[in-house]
Amino acid sequence: MRTVLIALACSAALLGSGRAGAQTATPAQQDETSPVQYIGGMPPMMDTAAIGHVLLEQLEDRWNGSGHGFRFDGQGWYGTDYDKIWVKSEGEVDSRGRVGDGQHELLYDRATSTFFDIQAGVRIDADSGPTRAWAAFGVQGLAVYFIDVEATAYVSDRGGAARLKASYDLLITQRLILQPEAELNLYSASDRERGVGAGLSDIDAGLRLRYEISRKFAPYVGVSYQGRYGDAAAFARRDHESTSDARFAFGVRAWF
Amino acid sequence: MSSTISGGAPFGAIGRRRFIQGFAAAGTLAAVTAPGRSLAAQPSLSGTVFDLTIGETPINVTGKKMVATGINGGVPGPVLRWREGDMVTLNVTNRLAAPSSIHWHGIRSPAAMDGVPGLSFAGIEPGQTFTYRIPIHQSGTYWYHSHSGFQEQTGVYGAIIIEPKDGYADKFDRDYVVLLSDWSDDDPETIVSNLKFQSDYYNFNQRTLGTFIADAAKDGLRKTIADRRMWGEMRMSPTDILDVSGSVYTYLMNGQAPAGNWSALFRPGERVRLRFINGSSMTIFDVRIPGLKMTVVQADGNDVVPVAVDEFRMGVAETYDVIVEPGADAYTIFAQSMDRTGFARGTLAPREGMAAAIPPMDPRPLRTMADMGMGNMDMSGTKDMDMPAAPENQDAMQGMKMEGMAGMDHGAIPGSRSDLQQSVAVDNVAMAPADRISEPGIGLDPARRRVLAYSDLRARIPGDDPRPPSREITLHLTGNMQRFIWGFDGKKFSEAEPIRLKFGERVRFILINDTMMDHPIHLHGLWSELENGQGEYRPYKHTVTVQAGEKLSYLVTADEPGMWAYHCHLLYHMEMGMFRTVVVS
Numbered sequence: 001m002r003t004v005l006i007a008l009a010c011s012a013a014l015l016g017s018g019r020a021g022a023q024t025a026t027p028a029q030q031d032e033t034s035p036v037q038y039i040g041g042m043p044p045m046m047d048t049a050a051i052g053h054v055l056l057e058q059l060e061d062r063w064n065g066s067g068h069g070f071r072f073d074g075q076g077w078y079g080t081d082y083d084k085i086w087v088k089s090e091g092e093v094d095s096r097g098r099v100g101d102g103q104h105e106l107l108y109d110r111a112t113s114t115f116f117d118i119q120a121g122v123r124i125d126a127d128s129g130p131t132r133a134w135a136a137f138g139v140q141g142l143a144v145y146f147i148d149v150e151a152t153a154y155v156s157d158r159g160g161a162a163r164l165k166a167s168y169d170l171l172i173t174q175r176l177i178l179q180p181e182a183e184l185n186l187y188s189a190s191d192r193e194r195g196v197g198a199g200l201s202d203i204d205a206g207l208r209l210r211y212e213i214s215r216k217f218a219p220y221v222g223v224s225y226q227g228r229y230g231d232a233a234a235f236a237r238r239d240h241e242s243t244s245d246a247r248f249a250f251g252v253r254a255w256f
Numbered sequence: 257m258s259s260t261i262s263g264g265a266p267f268g269a270i271g272r273r274r275f276i277q278g279f280a281a282a283g284t285l286a287a288v289t290a291p292g293r294s295l296a297a298q299p300s301l302s303g304t305v306f307d308l309t310i311g312e313t314p315i316n317v318t319g320k321k322m323v324a325t326g327i328n329g330g331v332p333g334p335v336l337r338w339r340e341g342d343m344v345t346l347n348v349t350n351r352l353a354a355p356s357s358i359h360w361h362g363i364r365s366p367a368a369m370d371g372v373p374g375l376s377f378a379g380i381e382p383g384q385t386f387t388y389r390i391p392i393h394q395s396g397t398y399w400y401h402s403h404s405g406f407q408e409q410t411g412v413y414g415a416i417i418i419e420p421k422d423g424y425a426d427k428f429d430r431d432y433v434v435l436l437s438d439w440s441d442d443d444p445e446t447i448v449s450n451l452k453f454q455s456d457y458y459n460f461n462q463r464t465l466g467t468f469i470a471d472a473a474k475d476g477l478r479k480t481i482a483d484r485r486m487w488g489e490m491r492m493s494p495t496d497i498l499d500v501s502g503s504v505y506t507y508l509m510n511g512q513a514p515a516g517n518w519s520a521l522f523r524p525g526e527r528v529r530l531r532f533i534n535g536s537s538m539t540i541f542d543v544r545i546p547g548l549k550m551t552v553v554q555a556d557g558n559d560v561v562p563v564a565v566d567e568f569r570m571g572v573a574e575t576y577d578v579i580v581e582p583g584a585d586a587y588t589i590f591a592q593s594m595d596r597t598g599f600a601r602g603t604l605a606p607r608e609g610m611a612a613a614i615p616p617m618d619p620r621p622l623r624t625m626a627d628m629g630m631g632n633m634d635m636s637g638t639k640d641m642d643m644p645a646a647p648e649n650q651d652a653m654q655g656m657k658m659e660g661m662a663g664m665d666h667g668a669i670p671g672s673r674s675d676l677q678q679s680v681a682v683d684n685v686a687m688a689p690a691d692r693i694s695e696p697g698i699g700l701d702p703a704r705r706r707v708l709a710y711s712d713l714r715a716r717i718p719g720d721d722p723r724p725p726s727r728e729i730t731l732h733l734t735g736n737m738q739r740f741i742w743g744f745d746g747k748k749f750s751e752a753e754p755i756r757l758k759f760g761e762r763v764r765f766i767l768i769n770d771t772m773m774d775h776p777i778h779l780h781g782l783w784s785e786l787e788n789g790q791g792e793y794r795p796y797k798h799t800v801t802v803q804a805g806e807k808l809s810y811l812v813t814a815d816e817p818g819m820w821a822y823h824c825h826l827l828y829h830m831e832m833g834m835f836r837t838v839v840v841s
Contacts, residue, residue: 042379043750044821045749045831046831047749047750048750053449053452082680114678114679114680114682115683144489145489146491174460174461215450215454
């Protein structure tokens with residue numbers, strides 16, 4: 001191919017004028033329908049490269065005046081514009097070192113519209129409590145007014161579940177950002193051992209004020225609220241845990 | 257200030273919001289770059305045989321020692337002075353660890369000499385030398401740069417001056433290259449990765465609670481809420497001007513940061529020709545020299561009927577030659593980025609060591625509905641077309657498109673595609689792309705200064721090919737800002753078929769910019785004859801900046817066979833897919 005083109009170039013007779021003029025040459029013997037053969041089999045640019053990121057949305061200590069708890073919530077992905085592997089993980093560690101609310105997901109993510117992706121995979125509830133496994137199917141993206149949303153449905157032999165998450169970044173200044181955020185968990189059936197109840201089981205919400213020292217590193221302060229409802233509230237009372245818990249939160253949001 | 261530009265490094269809010277003016281510690285600076293450094297100090301090569309070596313080159317732009325990719329040990333590379341009518345031979349050796357290439361931007365070479373890996377040749381492997389042989393049948397100011405990876409961002413670029421065979425149409429006493437570029441200490445791969453995560457990563461001029469209160473006080477609360485709702489429904493930002501800003505870039509003039517003050521000397525009364533080249537990767541510049549009228553005599557290497565202006569906008573890869581007649585003072589050559597986050601600066605002075613005042617940057621522009629391709633409507637008009645707050649905006653947008661089209665009486669848009677819809681790669685389809693050929697661009701105020709518009713460009717000689725076009729090719733410039741995906745007709749390069757032209761045919765390219773960004777579109781190997789209302793004196797260009805929401809056209813004669821690159825010259829847009837292969841056969 002290269003030889004052909006060089007030959008063409010050398011045979012080009014040039015009709016110069018005030019500016020580079022029309023040049024005559026033998027048209028390349030390239031058929032209208034034949035696919036383009038890139039020289040060296042090399043396309044001129046790569047727009048299909050895979051890119052990966054990890055976002056640690058919440059890495060925080062929660063304090064209610066009498067005790068501390070640590071909460072983490074993050075996600076990471078790797079892939080092309082259209083297809084990605086997506087991992088999500090959240091949970092909390094109480095002052096006695098028990099891990100609770102540990103939900104971990106491994107998903108395939110497919111971009112399907114301007115602002116939304118669909119996701120499918122598995123969720124494993126793994127912490128100090130008994131382990132559960134779910135099939136997961138959801139959507140994630142940017143809703144109108146720049147609201148980040150995640151809505152995921154889960155099924156297992158124990159029934160169904162759903163999780164809804166939403167957050168919004170309100171820019172107070174270019175670097176000082178107030179973020180209201182909420183997560184709702186719903187279940188079709190109560191699971192006494194894991195402390196979740198049928199219907200709306202629990203809410204984890206927060207209002208965090210972060211300062212972006214850089215885009216990728218932002219310490220924050222805020223308040224968090226955890227509420228349990230229905231059977232979940234009953235299970236909490238049984239275990240002498242609160243059903244409604246507001247705490248100070250401070251931590252960092254980071255990504256790389 | 258400011259070696260602190262890498263992500264994660266601590267910096268003050270003010271320090272970060274101001275752009276990086278460069279390594280300004282006076283004592284050390286003098287040793288690195290003497291103030292008043294002129295073109296004489298800038299390497300320049302002339303003749304017919306040139307040896308260029310691409311290699312790692314130490315550079316210190318911000319006070320931090322970095323390694324650039326330079327040519328013959330410099331960033332920019334040497335100015336190449338060619339003569340029209342010569343056959344030039346360029347031996348380009350690659351001393352980098354990665355494959356490289358040099359593309360001669362705007363030069364009408366045989367396809368094999370165009371320097372695009374995969375299309376013209378196989379690239380230059382590390383340690384190898386490739387010999388380009390190009391018969392020169394044009395004159396003017398051009399430039400060269402790598403077409404491999406992000407090497408253009410990291411320093412592989414330089415100027416080309418081709419002396420006309422029959423002398424210059426415009427007399428001048430001396431000439432200088434003014435090559436504008438953008439430098440970042442951050443790795444281009446990091447920049448792209450950051451933009452993929454957060455497309456407004458480098459925008460520190462976003463709307464905030466503070467601007468909401470200010471707007472509400474000025475325009476009223478209802479109007480401000482309606483405005484924020486509208487942008488929120490579209491999930492777009494009117495502050496989206498350039499994707500990469502002065503928060504990470506230092507803008508250079510002939511390789512010098514603003515603090516380095518690149519200087520050009522003249523004798524009072526002389527006519528000085530300044531050859532402006534926008535060799536940046538992602539920055540559109542607005543250029544002026546306070547106190548001097550600039551007479552534009554050439555655009556993209558082709559002479560135009562002289563037009564005196566105060567200011568002109570340069571898309572990436574465009575060139576403009578201007579002639580100035582300075583008096584006995586020093587003058588600041590001021591090139592501010594379109595998003596007003598920084599500037600490149602130099603001095604035109606009768607003696608060494610002089611400097612003039614640096615003007616403040618102009619107000620930042622905001623995008624409007626016209627930039628969304630919704631026609632030149634004012635905000636009160638858009639309020640009536642408020643979109644229903646549907647959870648998934650696609651239906652709403654399409655509904656609006658239909659109503660908008662019916663209501664706005666713009667008629668059918670010739671060549672617009674009804675099948676182009678919002679998708680993963682398309683966040684907007686212009687309903688009523690506008691003729692903006694006589695608009696200098698957003699943020700430029702023709703009432704304040706005489707600003708060049710495309711419609712001002714009138715070729716000195718009539719076009720070579722009087723044939724009307726035998727067909728039209730309509731292309732939409734499309735993108736999804738949130739996902740940082742760019743393409744034509746909703747497709748990235750990897751998803752699209754090449755554009756095929758018959759050898760010798762005359763074609764009209766119609767470009768419709770559906771995105772909210774301005775895109776400098778560059779067709780390799782063939783001239784783009786801009787249809788700007790000047791009839792047969794339409795200007796010949798190699799790069800045509802299509803403003804947001806604009807529809808324009810140019811004529812192309814496919815008189816050189818081969819595979820040619822066709823792309824947006826914003827480097828990260830190109831690499832993300834705004835690229836096509838044009839096959840002439």
